[in-house]
Amino acid sequence: MTGLPSNSSPNSAADPVLEIRDLCVALPEWADRSMAVKNVSLTVGKGETLCVVGESGSGKSVMARSILRLLPEPHLRIASGAILLDGENLASADEPRMRQIRGGQISMVFQEPMVSLNPLMTVGRQIDEILEVHTDWGKAERRRRVVATFEDVRLPQPESIFGAYPHELSGGQRQRVMIAMSLVLEPKLIIADEPTTALDVTTEAQVLTLMKELQQRHGTALMFITHNFGVVAEIADRVAVMRFGELVEYGSVDDVLTRPQHPYTRALIDAVPSLVPRKHARPADRSTATPIVKVRDLQKTYGRSGSGPSWLARLVPALAGNERKAVKAVNHVDLDIMQGSAVALVGESGSGKSTLARCLIGLERADAGSAILAGDEIVGRSRSAWRPLRSRVQMVFQDPFASLNPRTKVGDIIARGAILQGEAPDAAAAQARELLELVGLEAKAAERFPHEFSGGQRQRIGIARALAVKPDILIADEPVSALDVSVQKQVLDLLDDLRRRFGLTMLFITHDLRVAAHVCEEIVVLKNGTIVEQGATAEIFANPQHEYTRTLLSSVPGRDWQRQLQQDAASPTP
Amino acid sequence: MTKPFWFRFLTNLRVLFGLTWLALVIIGAIAAPLIAPLDPFAISGQPFVRPFDGFLFGTDSLGRSVWSGLVHGARTTLLIAVIATLVAVAFGGLIGALAGFYGGRIDNVLMRVTEFFQTIPSFIFAILLVAVLAPSATSVVIAIATVSWPPIARIVRGEVMSLRSREFVQAAITLGEGDFEILFRQVLPNALSPLIVTGSLLVATAILTESALSFLGLGAPNFMSWGFMIGAGRSFLRDAWWLVAIPGIAILLTVLSINLVGEGLNDALNPRLRTP
Numbered sequence: 001m002t003g004l005p006s007n008s009s010p011n012s013a014a015d016p017v018l019e020i021r022d023l024c025v026a027l028p029e030w031a032d033r034s035m036a037v038k039n040v041s042l043t044v045g046k047g048e049t050l051c052v053v054g055e056s057g058s059g060k061s062v063m064a065r066s067i068l069r070l071l072p073e074p075h076l077r078i079a080s081g082a083i084l085l086d087g088e089n090l091a092s093a094d095e096p097r098m099r100q101i102r103g104g105q106i107s108m109v110f111q112e113p114m115v116s117l118n119p120l121m122t123v124g125r126q127i128d129e130i131l132e133v134h135t136d137w138g139k140a141e142r143r144r145r146v147v148a149t150f151e152d153v154r155l156p157q158p159e160s161i162f163g164a165y166p167h168e169l170s171g172g173q174r175q176r177v178m179i180a181m182s183l184v185l186e187p188k189l190i191i192a193d194e195p196t197t198a199l200d201v202t203t204e205a206q207v208l209t210l211m212k213e214l215q216q217r218h219g220t221a222l223m224f225i226t227h228n229f230g231v232v233a234e235i236a237d238r239v240a241v242m243r244f245g246e247l248v249e250y251g252s253v254d255d256v257l258t259r260p261q262h263p264y265t266r267a268l269i270d271a272v273p274s275l276v277p278r279k280h281a282r283p284a285d286r287s288t289a290t291p292i293v294k295v296r297d298l299q300k301t302y303g304r305s306g307s308g309p310s311w312l313a314r315l316v317p318a319l320a321g322n323e324r325k326a327v328k329a330v331n332h333v334d335l336d337i338m339q340g341s342a343v344a345l346v347g348e349s350g351s352g353k354s355t356l357a358r359c360l361i362g363l364e365r366a367d368a369g370s371a372i373l374a375g376d377e378i379v380g381r382s383r384s385a386w387r388p389l390r391s392r393v394q395m396v397f398q399d400p401f402a403s404l405n406p407r408t409k410v411g412d413i414i415a416r417g418a419i420l421q422g423e424a425p426d427a428a429a430a431q432a433r434e435l436l437e438l439v440g441l442e443a444k445a446a447e448r449f450p451h452e453f454s455g456g457q458r459q460r461i462g463i464a465r466a467l468a469v470k471p472d473i474l475i476a477d478e479p480v481s482a483l484d485v486s487v488q489k490q491v492l493d494l495l496d497d498l499r500r501r502f503g504l505t506m507l508f509i510t511h512d513l514r515v516a517a518h519v520c521e522e523i524v525v526l527k528n529g530t531i532v533e534q535g536a537t538a539e540i541f542a543n544p545q546h547e548y549t550r551t552l553l554s555s556v557p558g559r560d561w562q563r564q565l566q567q568d569a570a571s572p573t574p
Numbered sequence: 575m576t577k578p579f580w581f582r583f584l585t586n587l588r589v590l591f592g593l594t595w596l597a598l599v600i601i602g603a604i605a606a607p608l609i610a611p612l613d614p615f616a617i618s619g620q621p622f623v624r625p626f627d628g629f630l631f632g633t634d635s636l637g638r639s640v641w642s643g644l645v646h647g648a649r650t651t652l653l654i655a656v657i658a659t660l661v662a663v664a665f666g667g668l669i670g671a672l673a674g675f676y677g678g679r680i681d682n683v684l685m686r687v688t689e690f691f692q693t694i695p696s697f698i699f700a701i702l703l704v705a706v707l708a709p710s711a712t713s714v715v716i717a718i719a720t721v722s723w724p725p726i727a728r729i730v731r732g733e734v735m736s737l738r739s740r741e742f743v744q745a746a747i748t749l750g751e752g753d754f755e756i757l758f759r760q761v762l763p764n765a766l767s768p769l770i771v772t773g774s775l776l777v778a779t780a781i782l783t784e785s786a787l788s789f790l791g792l793g794a795p796n797f798m799s800w801g802f803m804i805g806a807g808r809s810f811l812r813d814a815w816w817l818v819a820i821p822g823i824a825i826l827l828t829v830l831s832i833n834l835v836g837e838g839l840n841d842a843l844n845p846r847l848r849t850p
Contacts, residue, residue, distance in 0.1 A: 361748050383747070390750035403741035407763040417749040465745065 016043040017188045017221040018067070018106075023081035023091075025059070025066050025245075036062040036076060038245040044189060047219040049212070051226060051236035051253075053268070055484040056455075059245035060225050064191050067223075068106060069098050086188065104134050107182035111194040113174035117166040123177045124150075124162030127184055134185055149180045154210060171349075172203035176210070183214060189221045196231065200348035201511060205555035208234050227485060229272050230558025233257055241265045257561060258568075271486045273514040275559055276566060277537040291336035292473060292505050293360065298369035298379070300330040300355055300529075329355040330366065331529035337473075342499060342506040344516035344537070346552070347526035353509050356526070357475050360507070361395050362386040374472060391421050394466035396495075398478040400458035404450035410436070410461055411446025417469040428468075435464040439494060456487035460494065467498065473505045480515060492519050513556055517541065525549050582842040589838030592831035599828055603648040610642040614798040618642075622814050631820050634803075635810055640820055643798045647821065650797040651828075654711060655780035658718035662780075663773045666723030667762075670730030675738055675757055685731070688724045696721035700783055704792045711794035714787055718780050729772055733765035767843035774836035778829040785825055800825050 025037040037059045044050045054060040065071055067083055069090065083090040085105060090098070102108075110116040118126055124146055131142040143162070150158030153176040166174055175195060182190050192211070196204040212235050215222050224235060232239055232253065239256040241249040241264065249262040260266045329352040337343050345353040358364040359379075360371060366379045374392050381389075394417075397403035404413055414432035419425055433443035439460040450458060459479060466474060476495060480488040496519050499506050510516050516523055517537055524534040525548065533546040544550045553559075583589060602609065612618045617637045625632040631640035673684040691699075700717040707713035737743060738761055746760050787793050788801030789808075800821040807817025 363744055363747060383753075387750045390748065393748075395745070395748050397741040397745060399741055403745055405742040405746075405760050405764070408759075416746070416751070420750045462745075465749075469749065 015046040017046050017086065018042075018044040018223070019082075019084040020063075020067070021082040021084065023063065023066065023083065024079040025062055025071065026077055026079040028075045033244065035079070035245050037066065039081075040242070040245075040247050042240055042247070042250070044221040044223050046188075046221055047216065048237045049215060049222040049224055049235050050238050050240060051224045051232045052240045052242060053226060053229065053232055054242035055227055055268075055486065057244075058242040060242050061193055062245075063242070064108075064193055064223065064225055067191060068102055068108060069093075070108075100134075103130055103187070104185050105187055106189045106191060107185070107187045109175075109178050109182050109190065109192040109195045112198050113171060113178050114166065116178055117174060119166050122163050122165055123169070123174075124164075127177075127181050130181065130184060145184065146180075149184045150177075152183065152214065153177075153180045155180070170203075171199055172207060175199060175203075175207055179207070179211065179214070183218070183220075186218060187220065189223065190215075191223045191225070193225045194227070195224075197226070197228075201513075201557075202348065202551055202555045204231075204557065208557065211235065228557060229257070229269055229485070230556065230562070233558035233561035241268070258565075267486060269565075271489045272558070272562070273489065273492070273512075273518040274562055274566065275514050275517055275541065275553075275556060277517045277541050290339060292339045292374050293335070293337035293507070294370075294372040295333055295335040295356075295360070296370045296372075298330050298333045298335075298356070298359060298371055299328070299367045300352075300359055300364060301367055302327045302329055328352075328529045330359060332369075333529070333531055335524065335531065335534075337505060337507060340503050340505055341522060342496075342508060342520040343522045343524060344508045344510055344520035345524050345526060346510060346513060346516050348511055348552075350528070351526040352529035353526050354477055355529075357395075357477055357507060357509050361393050361475055362389075390417075391469040392471055393473040393475060394469060394471040396459070396462050396466050396474065396476040396479045399482050400455045400462060401482070403462050404458055406450055408449075409446065410448055410450060410453075413450070413461065414446070414465045414468050417465060421469050431468065432464070435467055436461075438467075438498070439464045440490075454487075455483050456491060459483060459487075459491050463491075463494065463498070467502070470502075471504070473507065474499070475507045475509070477509045478511070479508075481510070481512070488515070495519060513541075513552060525552070579842055583838055586838045586841065588834040589842075592834035592838065595827050595831040596835065599648050599652065599824075599831075602645050603652050606645045606649055610639070610645040612639045612642040614638060614642040614646040615796075622810070625816050625820075632814070632816050634807060634814070634817050640803070640816065643803050644800070644821060644824060646798045647800045647803060648824070650711075650794060650799040651781055651784055651801070651825075654714055654718070654784050654794070654799075655777050658715045658722070658780045658784075659773060659776045661715065661719035662723040662776060663726055663769065665719065666726030667730045667769065669723070670727035670732075671734050671757055671762065671765075673727070674731035674734030675753070675761065677735070681731070684727075688727050691720070692724045694721075697783065697786065700787060701790065701792060704787060709792050709795055711797060714784060714792075714794055717787070718783050721783070722776055722779060726769070726772060726776070729768055730765060733768060734761050737761045737764050767839075771836055771840040771843065774832060774839060778832040778836070781825065781829055781832070 020040060020042045023037055023040045024035055027034060027036045040063055042050065052060045052063065062071065062076065066078055067090065071077060078091050081091065085101065090101065093101070117123060124143070127146045127149065128142050131137060131145060135142070137145070147158045147162060150161055155161045155173060155176050161169070161173070169177065178195070196207050199207060208231065211222070226232060236253040238252050239250070240247055241256065241262065243264050249256055249260065249265045256265060257269065260269055331352070333356060345356065347353040355364060359366045360373070362378065362381065362383070369379060371378050373389065376389060378386070378389065411429055411432045414435055415425070415428035418428035418431055423431070429446070433446050436443055436445050441457060441460055445453070450461065453461065479495065480491050483491060492515065495506070498504065506520070508516065508520050521537055522535065523537045523540050525532050525540070525546065527548050533540060533544065533549045540549060541553065544553055615638060618639050619633050619637050621633060621635050621637040623633040631644065633639055634643070669684050669688065673681040700721045703717035703720060704713050707716065743756060743760050746756050751759070784793065784799065785801030785804070788799045789805040791805060793799050793802050803821040804818050807814065811818055
């Protein structure tokens with residue numbers, strides 16, 4: 001463990017609940033490294049939050065799972081080291097003892113609240129079951145306890161939530177149920193593995209506040225795994241940074257965030273996009289510029305109201321309530337996008353931002369309204385009528401692992417669009433190799449298959465594919481949300497650079513205001529299919545008009561810390 | 575995970591066994607006139623000669639060589655089974671791909687048709703078809719293909735449905751690819767592995783169906799086949815057990831081998847389904 005500060009005072013908790021000593025977790029032979037976790041030593045004290053930070057593949061989740069011995073043995077196994085819970089070594093405990101510890105002494109909150117809950121059981125019963133296993137209380141007593149825990153995690157109407165099924169709750173409520181589940185036996189330690197990553201930013205802020213508050217009230221030790229330094233700044237007492245299975249930095253939150261020692265930590269902190277909007281290259285002059293995209297009163301509704309057997313509903317009134325409600329995904333939207341500008345569509349999940357973009361690229365058909373794309377009306381066009389317009393607008397997709405055909409060579413993937421536009425195959429292949437170099441990959445990559453590339457590289461291939469038909473407008477649908485922070489920044493910078501070089505108009509869809517601020521001069525905030533605010537990024541950040549925009553802005557985790565960093569950077573340190 | 579597909583496939587012991595037996599059967603079928611020069615329908619010696627008594631596997635009630643019947647029968651049985659399976663995979667694959675890709679009304683109509691075929695007991699349906707079409711090699715192929723395409727259609731439909739919502743298919747749409755190009759370039763290559771596995775297992779079922787039809791005398795006339803041999807020898811089971819046992823064992827081993835190979839293909843193509 002080189003590179004760690006030698007003074008041990010910030011590196012061990014005063015009253016350690018959990019102590020990990022030289023933990024090594026071995027990977028199977030075929031893996032690219034021999035140890036998933038290598039010589040990690042950590043402590044978590046009573047009432048303290050330790051944030052474990054790292055990118056994908058850093059071994060942070062494996063480390064957390066090895067504490068509860070939830071590793072997929074024998075492929076992954078604890079090779080050496082000790083995991084001491086109040087002095088008892090869990091690395092050598094037997095299975096019956098581990099069952100008592102799981103849930104009772106240590107509990108875990110997982111990332112995805114939908115898949116962590118059993119969809120066929122009411123949430124109340126799922127928590128009740130834990131009490132049934134671990135205690136000898138009667139039914140009424142258990143129920144009282146569950147309802148009290150629901151109250152504790154601020155679930156509305158805890159009595160009725162007890163009988164609710166997971167699908168009846170929102171994402172934030174489900175994660176509260178998961179937290180209630182982890183709290184109900186008052187464990188000594190809670191391990192939370194990216195519990196807010198799947199949540200919207202406003203919900204994330206609420207859940208983080210709740211966890212912090214509960215932890216202080218119950219004095220529980222909390223190990224919080226995350227890749228987001230903003231979250232670290234919000235809740236951590238101490239921070240451990242992991243890379244390739246090793247601990248590269250470990251210390252108090254102030255030390256790590258303001259005076260990072262290890263270059264990797266510094267790189268991670270620098271990669272967090274700042275909330276400060278970029279300076280305009282040129283002020284957007286809306287009066288003289290012509291809009292390249294002109295959307296008027298666009299509407300898209302999913303699920304028709306009144307569909308289904310209405311005669312049945314008349315006969316059996318009880319069935320009427322189950323009819324699917326129509327969702328207005330895009331609700332009377334007006335939007336002008338100027339030639340050469342970069343506009344961010346910001347909103348939480350379900351705000352209709354993706355549907356709007358998919359209507360503009362012809363993947364969805366709008367129900368009503370008008371959308372004019374470089375002079376041509378696109379609403380109501382069939383797939384074949386769209387074909388001549390395909391070279392005008394292209395899309396970069398969200399998931400780099402799903403957006404490339406696994407059975408096609410990268411060169412063919414990129415060249416395909418140009419060939420469809422009438423380019424000769426040889427010329428298209430040559431252009432594909434040029435594009436690969438343009439997006440920062442080697443021309444040789446054309447001969448390889450997508451699975452040989454990392455997520456960031458795949459996203460570059462996706463960008464090259466979109467550029468191959470020389471579009472005027474580029475729609476980027478959350479292009480970096482599936483990537484690690486350090487890779488995010490590179491891809492964003494690449495998009496920004498390409499946009500300037502080719503004079504592209506960019507519509508950037510994101511839920512992350514910081515990402516929007518990083519690449520876009522204009523922001524459009526969507527909520528429930530309606531635009532609630534739009535304007536220059538700097539103005540909206542400085543002076544948000546709509547209540548919802550203000551909530552979004554104040555929910556960004558770690559904003560105070562970032563503001564502090566910027567002030568420090570602005571004022572020269574003596 | 576780093577091991578290549580062929581390595582994973584061929585190092586599986588069960589696959590090796592299956593492939594060895596299948597190779598023997600296929601070589602035997604191809605080289606039938608060389609290794610068994612006697613006409614399987616010609617009277618070549620005394621009836622009911624025991625195995626290894628002048629004839630390798632003895633003779634039947636009319637003095638025909640069982641060895642010749644076995645080798646020539648392998649030709650008929652394999653050919654009919656493989657062709658029937660190819661027809662079933664092509665037809666079922668097309669129906670499934672169209673239903674899964676277009677969805678909606680087309681899917682509804684095609685799937686109801688598929689269900690119609692699935693509700694009829696398959697063997698009785700096959701007998702009926704052969705009887706109506708008059709027994710011949712072609713009608714046996716048609717009958718087997720007709721009763722075995724619905725599962726293929728269902729599998730392909732499911733695969734296509736899940737693949738067509740993937741982002742790479744949407745990317746192909748935004749690039750302006752036509753429906754058939756998307757189907758054949760983007761979707762079907764990715765649906766190939768379950769199709770290969772089901773197809774290979776279907777050959778085994780086809781062999782069984784063909785043998786059963788031949789047993790009932792509904793097989794291709796003028797072609798020796800394993801099912802026909804069992805059917806002809808069943809009356810002498812107590813006196814001449816080898817007439818039934820030898821082709822029976824051949825069917826058993828061949829079907830077993832195909833199943834082993836099919837399962838091995840499945841394991842090798844979907845390494846995540848099994849923990850080694």
